[in-house]
Amino acid sequence: MKRSLLLCMLACSLTWAQGGDDSRPAPTNVRGADYPRVHSDSRVTFRLEAPEARRVQLQPNSAAEAENGLGKGPSDLVRGKDGVWTLTTPPVVPGLHIYHFLVDGMPAIDPGSETFMAGRGGAHYGESLANSGVEVPEKGVDFYLLKDVPHGVVQELWYYSKVTAEWRRAFVYTPPEYDRNSRARYPVLYLQHGGGDNESGWVRQGRMSFIMDNLLAAKKAVSMLVVMERGYANPPAGTQPPGGAASALTAWTAIAGDSAGASSAFRVQDLVSRLRFEDLVIRDLIPTIDARYRTIADREHRAIAGLSRGGEQAMQIGLAHLDTFASIGDFSGGSSARAFNPETSNNGIFKKVDVLNSKLKLLWVGSGEAEEPAYHYRRFHETLDKLGIRHVFYESPGTSHEWLTWWRHLNQFVPHLFR
């Protein structure tokens, strides 16, 4: 190490200043930013200019949930003479890793990185905060990249929700030929983001449109619309759940499983938000989409899926409305992994094996091999098998509770839809 550093100081002082000869700015950097840099062996070099700081640390957002190589807790950067702090990690897992810095304990984003909305410890309930992200490319893989294929568009649509009495924003993907085939009608996938994220998540960090464009170009999927909404419908402050707080906690477990570490107040508020969102999807969102777009407005041509908290919501909403949805995708939702009980979960629907098998065209569950047990679906898959419930199970090799897992999930899930 020291010898190679010495050689480098003699021979490659110019490229060293750029972070070493084999490293490149991460694809997720803002234009013109040299750092963070990704090395050919997937090490990552972070850099922050903070001459007056006494301590600068790297804090991976997923530390509580998964190991991706950025470390479990905060890692110290080292101060250079010029007041520039740097850290090179060991090789990390490919994918998009969300992080921020701690500068003398204060969370701060990396000015070199694009910002990505995500939850963060200490944030308010349902709140999104700007974080940084570093994408480590997966070698030889391009299903989630912008490619030279026909491209659909993503539409930003404002619509009024009667349930929450507010204007809300949805994003709607329409396939490349949507405008040219002015009489064709399309099936619809409703696709939910995870906790702390918002309706832009699948569009930006989710690479949804590139994954869809690539699947369609390869004729691996049926043309469809994809609708993304913000999976929160928080009630006015002080609203009590139907039946009171105690019954709400029971209902929470029945719908969304156990949530270790969440306070009762959090659970009650979350339950009310989830039930209102379910109502909003059925009463406001679907009618809006069916009125505004050329959809095939029946259950066989409507699916709901989501990641993490959005996976729980897909199960909650899909299983409670089999007259509305015939296909469900749960990407690392975790509720079934944490507290699945075939007798009580999702209001006992799993006892009705014949109903599920006859009504559901597709039940798809996926997780990441490196996810913590709370999100791991292998046991759930085995339980479904024992119960005789038809489903598809997919495990993303080597990845944890972050975006490469869900890029792969979307890419695996969509080809099964609307066949």
Added chain:
Amino acid sequence: MKRSLLLCMLACSLTWAQGGDDSRPAPTNVRGADYPRVHSDSRVTFRLEAPEARRVQLQPNSAAEAENGLGKGPSDLVRGKDGVWTLTTPPVVPGLHIYHFLVDGMPAIDPGSETFMAGRGGAHYGESLANSGVEVPEKGVDFYLLKDVPHGVVQELWYYSKVTAEWRRAFVYTPPEYDRNSRARYPVLYLQHGGGDNESGWVRQGRMSFIMDNLLAAKKAVSMLVVMERGYANPPAGTQPPGGAASALTAWTAIAGDSAGASSAFRVQDLVSRLRFEDLVIRDLIPTIDARYRTIADREHRAIAGLSRGGEQAMQIGLAHLDTFASIGDFSGGSSARAFNPETSNNGIFKKVDVLNSKLKLLWVGSGEAEEPAYHYRRFHETLDKLGIRHVFYESPGTSHEWLTWWRHLNQFVPHLFR
């Protein structure tokens, strides 16, 4: 002041903790964030939790260009016992004010605010950085707000540019009835962002779709498409401008006016980027939009406008291609204010008064009353009058080089188009 503070400590300790009884979270805050807060008299209270910091300052991004009440330079926040720093400003001008904090000298965004892309001192050329923003509502004014009217959609479109040999992103606004009138064709406004911003600027902080929706609902404007692209087309590193650097500097002045404080290297690089972008608009962007959308593809139904650097680009591209555009809008572009010379500016087109008056259906120039002279168009307007060049001039009351000026500009400009 001290007496009212004392009274408050006795009488309103609870509400004081929320920033005073008459203040509200800014409309630009992330959901659930209590700060920054706007008082009824337009004072703003900022807050940052940074227990280990030795100095926290508020840094308005526009300090170099305008006075909006946030102060010309950095202002110190005061540390509370709990390590929370606060600052309440005097009453500020209404509008959206972009800022960041300096924490022991290091730029840091406000976690309570949404992030807005903008330029910042020290950034690389053409680079956008995440900044914070605080919107101070203008009382009794709602033309730029989301209202209960029919809404168009904004489409995210990826397309390939032969000029820059890359996939690029454009945003395209389609009016509310676009999908229902599947045979109607529409005129197109090409609308450029300012320096340091990007193609999302007019969509997010620009409120473009709300302004258009409201104008259309009030029947003040003709239905049209609005196309927004990233106004940079930086060449590969080391590319020399046609004719060499010296002639490039002359050409820069002819096209874009003088740019005080910019280095020659910056100007040369900027010139090449601007010329390539002009080429891109003509050869790639317009043909893409005309092929993909139901446009009326002639000069009478095509306009180009922009703010600040984008206003310079609208003049550069529009005046050089009167066979392509019949309407031009320059919002605080400033080049004509800085170095306008009727003999040489924009390659001498202003000498051809008859050509301009016969070819241009609309030449619209606007600035803000409180903008610094470099952006102030009153003198340019008087010069155009003297030259006999037909145009519309508008001056935004009381506002400087920031968004309320440009919301008003768009709202004033669009009703003149395509009549």
